[in-house]
Amino acid sequence: MHRARGYGALKAILGVLAEMEPLNLTEIAQRLQRTPGSARDYLSWLEDVDLITVQRKRYSFEDPLLRMFVRLNGRPVPPTGEELVREVHLFAQTRLPAVVREALAAPASEVSDDDNPNTSFRIAEID
Numbered sequence: 001m002h003r004a005r006g007y008g009a010l011k012a013i014l015g016v017l018a019e020m021e022p023l024n025l026t027e028i029a030q031r032l033q034r035t036p037g038s039a040r041d042y043l044s045w046l047e048d049v050d051l052i053t054v055q056r057k058r059y060s061f062e063d064p065l066l067r068m069f070v071r072l073n074g075r076p077v078p079p080t081g082e083e084l085v086r087e088v089h090l091f092a093q094t095r096l097p098a099v100v101r102e103a104l105a106a107p108a109s110e111v112s113d114d115d116n117p118n119t120s121f122r123i124a125e126i127d
Contacts, residue, residue, distance in 0.1 A: 009034070009042050011074065014051070018070040022058035064091070 009032070016031045017023060023031075029039040043059055046052045053062045061067040068091050072079045079087075 006042070006045075009038075010046060013039070013042055013046065014070050015074045017052065017059060017061060018067050018074060021060040021067070022055070023060075024058050028059065064095070 012032055013028060016028055025036050025040055025043070028043065029036040032039055043052065043054075047054060047059075050062050051066065052059050054060075061070075068087055072084065072087055
C-alpha cells in the first residue's frame with residue numbers, strides 16, 4: 001500500500017515538473033497539495049535515481065528528453081500525431097544552434113553553397 005501511494009506521488013511530481021520547470025520545493029508542494037516535508041522526501045528519491053536535479057533550490061529534469069516523454073505520455077490519453085509533432089518541434093527548436101535554426105527556417109531556394117559555412121570544399125570553375 002505504501003509503495004502504491006509513493007508511486008502516485010512520484011508520478012505527480014514528474015508531471016508537475018514536466019509542465020513547468022524549474023520549481024522550488026514550496027511551489028511543488030503547493031501544486032501537489034502536500035506538505036513541503038513530504039514533497040522533499042519524494043524529490044530526494046527522484047534525485048537519488050538521477051531523474052531530477054536541483055540547482056539553487058530549484059528542481060528540474062536531469063534529461064530534457066525525459067521531460068518531453070513525461071509531457072506526452074504522463075496523461076490518461078495517448079498523444080495525437082499533431083501533439084507529437086508540436087512537442088518534438090519545440091524540443092528541437094530550443095536545442096539547435098541559432099545557425100542551424102536559421103538555415104532550417106529559410107526556404108531551400110534561398111540557401112546556396114556560398115551561404116553554407118559548413119561546406120568544406122569548393123568546385124573550381126575552369127574556363
